[in-house]
Amino acid sequence: MASVVIPGAAAADAKPKAPASPEKRSTPTQPVTECFDETPKRHRICVRGWSGEAAARRAQQVRRRHPEMFRDATRESAAAVEPAACGFGSPWTFDPDPERFLSCGELWWELFAYETNDDGTVEITGSLNLNNRQWNGYGRTSTAWTHGLTIRVLEGRGTLATGSPVVITSLCGTAAGPNCRVADTARPASLTPGSVHSFEWTEEAVGLAPESAEGNVVGQENLGVRLASDDASGTPWEFDDNELWGRCDNALGGQPPGCVNPYATPTMLVERVRYGAAAEMIAWAQQNLEGAWGVEDGGRPLHRLTGPLSEDNREIMCGRLSGFVRDPVLDAALSTYNDQDTCDEFPFASTYESGPMEEDVNGDDKPYVTTGAQCAQVTAYQTASTGDLPTDFARVRVSGDPTGRELCIRGHIPGRLNSGVGGKYIATINEFRILDRDAFWLTVQ
Structure with missing residues (x-):
């Protein structure tokens, strides 16, 4: 397995930093x-x-x-x-x-x-x-x-x-x-x-x-x-x-x-009752990994990423060379729900905090992964048989022994729950007019 890459200092002739969208403005305090x-x-x-x-x-x-x-x-x-x-x-x-x-x-x-x-x-x-x-x-x-x-x-x-x-x-x-x-x-x-x-x-x-x-x-x-x-x-x-x-x-x-008002940071709400294990995977990452991505109280905001880099991130996390293989046990459990196992990741591929991103929202070098296998790994599992997908697949099981310093999380998540969070992300972008580099929080409830 390749190791996480931690870049050194940028070269003197490195490209100029791209300014981030402001998260909070300051006001003068003196008369x-x-x-x-x-x-x-x-x-x-x-x-x-x-x-x-x-x-x-x-x-x-x-x-x-x-x-x-x-x-x-x-x-x-x-x-x-x-x-x-x-x-x-x-x-x-x-x-x-x-x-x-x-x-x-x-x-x-x-x-x-x-x-x-x-x-x-x-x-x-x-x-x-x-x-x-x-x-x-x-x-x-x-x-x-x-x-x-x-x-x-x-x-x-x-x-x-x-x-x-x-x-x-x-x-x-x-x-x-x-x-x-x-x-x-x-x-x-x-x-x-x-x-x-x-x-x-x-x-x-x-x-x-x-x-x-x-x-x-x-x-x-x-x-x-x-x-x-x-x-x-x-x-x-x-x-x-x-x-x-x-x-x-x-x-x-x-x-x-x-x-x-670009200085007001909006919040994306991900409900467990609607997104089950996909929401639980995000919550586990926010609570257990040092990044605390999207956590408003003590964490750091996410920033929207547009353009082809988001597809590159997705390919590294879940694509052909990522090492992801669908779980046959989960596939079998999902067959009666007309669903299947899919690869899900957090932070989202379309954010500057995504694991494979080599630069942060300010254009500074950041640690990054070269494959989704370097992230913390979880798998959804069935806990009930009500016939409601997010209710029956509401939990995730952690694989291995994560250190908490992983740069991302990757999960085996039911497809409809995975795509549901993706749809909520797009809806949040449109609702709050979140442009490239804009910050947003993410709350799981």
């Missing part, structure tokens, strides 16, 4: 401040924004000082429905990427004005605090989405005690979001302390090519809104709140185009 001048320049207004842990601390401070503003705010426009999945209002439960078809953003902003005195000292003359909540709700089979915004105006002091008039515009179609368009984008508002403003836009992707052409994936990054002062008597200011993300594609054969 970001930008200032705007008035003439004379000794008068200035600035805007400062917080996110991450800084936002959490800011939220606590404002809530302690002004709890009434969160209970009795006056809503000055029609309410947009905030998705519960975003976890708005609690910095410890807020999630920018809670679902495959939802992107969320929540930032805390402060406007503050100051003057520079003749002696060079600086005096703060006013401040105004805002809480912005935004979301994009995408569709699996639509290139248009709903963009919602809620602005909660908190405390105001000094020259900004009564707030500030503002015009709010969608960033769709601007330099920040050049790959989408929106109609009727301007929304005027008066940022009066204690008020809440809600708005919605219908935005749509542009630039998608036909399915067979290049350019059929279009990123939607840095989306959100621009807030700009609408007060001719004051210092002009503006800032972008652009923490929303998305991706639209026409890359799934036979499927209409659609959009997702």
Whole structure:
């Protein structure tokens, strides 16, 4: 038997790494401040924004000082429905990427004005605090989405005690979001302390090519809104709140185009009641092999692989030279079910984690197998006679003495159960628009 291959370091002239689809995006944790001048320049207004842990601390401070503003705010426009999945209002439960078809953003902003005195000292003359909540709700089979915004105006002091008039515009179609368009984008508002403003836009992707052409994936990054002062008597200011993300594609054969949040990792669900021993084989691998492929809690995600490499992987795992021979005992047991023994493998041949893959999703060298015989081996066996295939063949028996360090698992699995999991994989790809290099979890239940 050939040994598992563990590559050495890549050569200096190796090909560049292919970027992986992001699994989680990071947000800035330090305040970001930008200032705007008035003439004379000794008068200035600035805007400062917080996110991450800084936002959490800011939220606590404002809530302690002004709890009434969160209970009795006056809503000055029609309410947009905030998705519960975003976890708005609690910095410890807020999630920018809670679902495959939802992107969320929540930032805390402060406007503050100051003057520079003749002696060079600086005096703060006013401040105004805002809480912005935004979301994009995408569709699996639509290139248009709903963009919602809620602005909660908190405390105001000094020259900004009564707030500030503002015009709010969608960033769709601007330099920040050049790959989408929106109609009727301007929304005027008066940022009066204690008020809440809600708005919605219908935005749509542009630039998608036909399915067979290049350019059929279009990123939607840095989306959100621009807030700009609408007060001719004051210092002009503006800032972008652009923490929303998305991706639209026409890359799934036979499927209409659609959009997702690529930073939200979907989950493929494999039910034992439907897939019997095929599901059990995956569960055994997740629980007993170091790879922990697809295990969200403490494991690592799988990544979809497209192209001819998936067929090469399948050939190495189960093909003519793989050493796989159908089990006559299992074949005999399956004959009354009009089924037969087949070769099944995990991680799937159409993932970058497949045993024969020589490079991972990032283009880095990885250990690999040269035959499926190097994987852990299991065989389905009959435990009941109800006439229901997944019920009667729900368990697997381990062959030999696996070390737990095997790079894959290969099994003798009833054909219909094997193909059933394969069909579920394709359905999951279509359901969540999982493209090449996209990550996904796999849960057996």
